[in-house]
Amino acid sequence: MGRPSLPLGTHGDIRCYHQGKRWQARTLYRDCDGTTRHVERWGDSKGAAERALKEALRDRMWVDSSHDLNPDTKLSAVATAWWAQFCESDCSPGTKRVYRERLDAQIIPSMGNVRCRELTIGGVERFLQAVKRNHGAAITKTTRTVLSNICAYAARHDAIDHNPVRETSPLSVKPKKGAAKALTVREVNQLRALMSYDDRAISRDLPALVDVMAATGLRIGETLALVWEAIDLNAGTVEVRGTIIRIKGQGLAIKPEPKTEAGYRTLMLPTWCRDQLKARRARNDRDWGSLNLVFPSAVGTLRDPSNVDHHLKDAFTWAGVPDITSHIFRKTVATLMDKAGLSARAGADQLGHAQVSMTQNTYFGRKVSDTGAAVVLEALDIA
Numbered sequence: 001m002g003r004p005s006l007p008l009g010t011h012g013d014i015r016c017y018h019q020g021k022r023w024q025a026r027t028l029y030r031d032c033d034g035t036t037r038h039v040e041r042w043g044d045s046k047g048a049a050e051r052a053l054k055e056a057l058r059d060r061m062w063v064d065s066s067h068d069l070n071p072d073t074k075l076s077a078v079a080t081a082w083w084a085q086f087c088e089s090d091c092s093p094g095t096k097r098v099y100r101e102r103l104d105a106q107i108i109p110s111m112g113n114v115r116c117r118e119l120t121i122g123g124v125e126r127f128l129q130a131v132k133r134n135h136g137a138a139i140t141k142t143t144r145t146v147l148s149n150i151c152a153y154a155a156r157h158d159a160i161d162h163n164p165v166r167e168t169s170p171l172s173v174k175p176k177k178g179a180a181k182a183l184t185v186r187e188v189n190q191l192r193a194l195m196s197y198d199d200r201a202i203s204r205d206l207p208a209l210v211d212v213m214a215a216t217g218l219r220i221g222e223t224l225a226l227v228w229e230a231i232d233l234n235a236g237t238v239e240v241r242g243t244i245i246r247i248k249g250q251g252l253a254i255k256p257e258p259k260t261e262a263g264y265r266t267l268m269l270p271t272w273c274r275d276q277l278k279a280r281r282a283r284n285d286r287d288w289g290s291l292n293l294v295f296p297s298a299v300g301t302l303r304d305p306s307n308v309d310h311h312l313k314d315a316f317t318w319a320g321v322p323d324i325t326s327h328i329f330r331k332t333v334a335t336l337m338d339k340a341g342l343s344a345r346a347g348a349d350q351l352g353h354a355q356v357s358m359t360q361n362t363y364f365g366r367k368v369s370d371t372g373a374a375v376v377l378e379a380l381d382i383a
Contacts (some may be wrong), residue, residue: 005036006028006029006030006036007030007036008032009031010029010030010033011309011345012027012028012029013027014026014050014053014054015027015347016046016049018046021044022042022043022049023042023043023044024040024042025040025046025049025053026038026039027040027053027057029057029321031060031349036130039053039057039060041055041056042052044272046319059071059072059117065212069081069154069156069157072114072115072117073116074112074113074114074116075111075116075119075150076108076113076239078153078154079103079107079108080160081157082150082154083108086149087152092255093246093247093248094245094246094247094255097246097248098142099146100248101144102139102142102143106131106135107146107150110130116154116160119160119164121168123164124147124164125168126344127145128140129169131143134172138303140171143170143250144168144171151163151164158300167244176289182328182331182332182335182336183343185336185379185380186330188332188380189380191321192207192214194206194318195207195210195315195319198319200314200315200318201315201318202204204311205295206311206312208295209223209295209308210279210312211273212277212294212295213326213329213330214329214380215269215273216269216273216330216350216373217329217334217350217351217373218240218330219327219330219352220244220305220308220326220327221243221244221245221305221358222243224238224292224302224305225242225243225302226294226295226301227241227293227313228281228288228294229292231277232295233278236271237268237269239266240264240265240266240352241256241264242256243255244302245373246304246306248344249294252302252303252304253301253302254291259360264352265352267373268371269374269380270374270377272378272379273377282293287300289301309325312325313325333350333373334347334350334351336376336379337350337371337372337373337376340376342371342372342373342376346371346372346373350371
């Protein structure tokens with residue numbers, strides 16, 4: 001009976017030979033094609049020759065022209081291959097933009113020249129902790145997600161045998177201390193009244209924008225994406241159809257779907273808001289643009305939510321409330337609904353949350369037309 005074959009990807013005993021001033025280390029290795037071959041390496045000492053042979057054996061299974069990735073592949077090359085695949089996914093343009101930013105700003109500059117076989121849990125942990133010190137937990141969390149995706153891609157292509165990112169310390173983003181609380185009805189109406197005297201806010205068409213956000217709880221991107229066809233002024237309803245995003249190399253666009261699937265919703269408007277929109281629609285001094293936008297720019301085009309957020313910040317500072325953002329109106333709408341005894345499900349439907357728990361945990365302390373919010377928000381009528 002003959003000697004049993006070596007298992008695939010394994011080697012036999014290593015033998016070393018002293019020849020002249022150098023050493024040779026040799027062994028038999030059974031390649032992944034089933035063929036057993038002699039493998040040898042040389043060194044200035046017995047130990048050096050043996051180490052060189054062991055490194056060659058470790059990487060031998062990857063020496064195959066059919067594999068684009070192997071343990072010697074740099075992380076930058078793996079990232080390029082992963083990114084090409086990721087771009088074909090159905091992830092939103094916003095997600096792709098954020099992931100690309102983390103690739104270019106954190107991962108490639110710091111880890112791009114690291115080879116797959118050099119990736120260790122400790123090395124990745126130190127990298128992520130450095131990102132956290134320099135950029136904060138939020139950016140680090142996204143960086144960790146992107147790096148984990150890249151390493152998972154490398155593992156699927158046998159360039160590494162496991163994903164080291166999974167074993168690193170978990171990251172959590174703590175809410176900012178002293179975050180602004182929801183406004184009261186009196187505070188909302190006071191803010192709206194003050195903004196009506198702010199010439200710069202008026203020139204930027206901010207008072208009307210704030211009115212709609214206060215009347216609905218829409219996100220700023222959803223509000224800026226509203227078109228007149230989505231508003232039934234007779235029935236007093238508004239249909240949320242999408243949000244504004246920025247696509248790299250293309251500019252602003254309306255993403256024909258809200259932030260979540262639950263974001264598709266039709267909401268009742270308080271009477272005062274419906275009447276204001278009727279008056280706004282009847283005006284003939286505005287260019288609604290080719291998209292027939294409710295809140296277009298001065299030349300009838302889409303407005304950048306980030307820029308509008310900065311403009312709102314200026315207006316809020318002028319009004320004496322510099323600590324709030326446009327998101328305060330979502331929290332205010334949810335809180336007013338909660339205090340009025342409306343259910344968390346109604347709040348989730350109003351805000352477009354897929355999970356009721358999101359509304360309860362973040363805003364309270366299915367998709368329907370009338371959640372009860374319109375009646376509650378009639379209190380904001382200052383006409």
